[in-house]
Amino acid sequence: MLTLLNSNSLTITFFVTLSLSLFSALFMLHPRVPLKFVRFHVGIYGLSPLMSLLNLVTLKTNKIYGPWHLDPLAWLTALFVLTIGFVIQRYSIRYLLGDRNYRKYFALFTFTTGSASVAWLSDDLRWLMVFWGFTLLGITWLISLNKKWQAAKTAIARSGQWLTLSWLMMLLAIIWLAQATGHWQLSFVLAKDSLTNLGSWEKTGINLLMVFAVAIPAAQYPFQRWLLDSVVAPTPVSAVMHAGIVNAGGILLTRFAPLFSGDLAQIFLIVLSGFSVLLGTGMILVQVDYKRQLVGSTIAQMGFMLIQCALGAYLAAIIHAVLHGLFKSTLFLQAGSVVHHYKRTNPTTRHSPLIWNTAGGLLGLAVGFCYWINDNGTGHDFISALLLGWSVSIAWTQLVTSGHGHIGRIVGFSLIAGVTIVFNIIHAAFKDLLHGTVSEVVLPSATLLILVLFILLSGNAVVFWSTRHHSSTSFAALYLWLVRLSEPHPNSVESHPKFLVLSMSKGGNKK
Known part of the structure; x- marks a missing residue:
């Protein structure tokens, strides 16, 4: 008591x-x-x-x-x-x-x-929708504070329209769900007795509405432009978007996991998010504006988080949402200091020994295999193990293989070991903390796994091909297509804000 x-x-x-x-x-x-x-x-x-x-x-x-x-x-x-x-x-x-x-x-x-x-x-789902609506309204107001700037006005209009559409689609899904189950309380709605009242078509329809509702704030294709437009807002506004707003999809789908898992909407989410992962990665490579590079990274990371939800790896999605939010907010707050870190360098071609490249590949394979075995060897764990091993191999190439001398390789290896230890500690802490609250509801089907593998391998094949065909017409077309998709609306870009010129001229006249 x-x-x-x-x-x-x-x-x-x-x-x-x-x-x-x-x-x-x-x-x-x-x-x-x-x-x-x-x-x-x-x-x-x-x-x-x-x-x-x-x-x-x-x-x-x-x-x-x-x-x-x-x-x-x-x-x-x-x-x-x-x-x-x-x-x-x-x-x-x-x-x-x-x-x-x-x-x-x-x-x-x-x-x-x-x-x-x-x-x-x-x-209460009604309170959920009210406060989620307030959250989206608050973000729109934050973007709209600098109304004298034409670029900001365009960003306000586009962001407000898409976020309003997202909220309305979520509202429609909630009303449909409440009417079908007879409850407004989330704990009652997700009970097995309530879910049995849903027909297969009703379940798929509600889930598709939710998928679109979470894809818009997460800036998944074809809704990525509103987030690109929003970079005209002050940097703290871009940072606060990662506080459970653009990454809200992982939290929302985890809450509705009993309803979402095992539904056909998972296939649609994987296709949509898989393409967004490839698109966001391409944006990072072709954009020169630092904040837009960060937006491209967010699009790719949010796509990967939604793929985790589609595969039933809700715990991994929550960990991803939290760590990505903390990390990306920090990067946005440091955006102003990037110019000071720029150094002009003379590129030199360095050929790494074959033994170091082989060691990195073997290490990544060993780490991925150990992770898969320790996590019961389920389907979504195989995808996670594949990506983890791939990441370790890339990190080894960047930090160890490309290290300058023995000291550089030792420092790189120490960084990889330190990050691995921290990752295991964080993963174990989250798993213990959320045990019984977040669970892997339904194991993914072979179709979902094959689809994810196809997307990953296709993206890797495109990268491999593009590195060897820089002068081809197809590469130029791909490059320009990525530039077009990663550019904000023309009216939301100004080389020099006109309202600043007007303010300076007025100040000069007064003097």
Whole structure:
């Protein structure tokens, strides 16, 4: 009884601290409040991720608390979203200082991440849709703050249209699901008795709506342009998109895993996401703008995360969503310092010894095989093992084989060993934490595995071919096609923002 009381107290305290941060954000909007209050607001906001961490650590069993579904996955997601929000707000104190919308940025950061965290804590599907709608609205408002810039206006229109369409498709899927099962509570909807009321065509229809609803925020093909347009927003806005928004698909499909697993919609998701993985990778290779390279990486990574969901590897998808969000947010916040790291180098051709290349291939094969055996040797684990072994082999080539001298190879090998140890620790921690909450519901069929292997091998074949046919017409056509798909809308690009020119000219006239 005492444990339950403490658990309820922590839950109430979490919502109290989150509410305080929202009130603080509203109070900060008043023009008479000094700007120094921003630091105080960020301190108040920092209590929310702390309370979500305490709830995650002390939670012993899954429980339904009113309209809230409080389990390790819910608290982990809230911790993830709010932590990224706190880091970005702390970073923005000096980064955005001097911007005319300085106060509004912090208020909208709080509103957006707070809504996202509450959405994933919801057991009532109606509350889920309300707070998820607030989250998408908050992101749209963040992009739209700089309305005097024509490029920003175009990004607002396109982003708002696609995100609204995503929300409406998810709303339609939720209403259809609730009407078919007779429940609005997620825990009741996903019960076996409720799911048996769904016909096969109803299940596929609902799942296809959900697939489109998650593919749009994840910027999967052909919806990638809205994320490319959004790079005109300040860097902290691009970073906060990775706080459970563009990577929300993994969380959402994991929540609805009993409904999604074993359905024909998985095949459609694999095809859509597989093509997006190849497209995003191609964008990285052809784009010269650093933020658009990061967007291309996000498209590819989100595609891979959705493939993991389609294969039933929901635990891997959650790990991917969290780690990718933390990593990519950091890269966006460091985008401004990239120019300082650029160094002009004279390219030299270095031929690596065959023994080092062979060692890398054998190491990747051994790591992948050990991973597959230790994880029961199931189908989706085979794909994960293949990709893991492939990654180790590539890392060996970049860090060890291409290392400068014995010292460089030793440092490269040490980095690979360190990353491997950290990966195993994180994987074991997540597996222990989410045991009983996130499970591999249905093993993938042979058709799904063959389809994923075909996509991976096709992409590898294209890369292998392109490296040997740089001067061919087909390579030029492929290159230009990737450039066209990776470019934002023409109206969302300006070589020099016109509103800055107007502001400078007005200032000069006043003087």
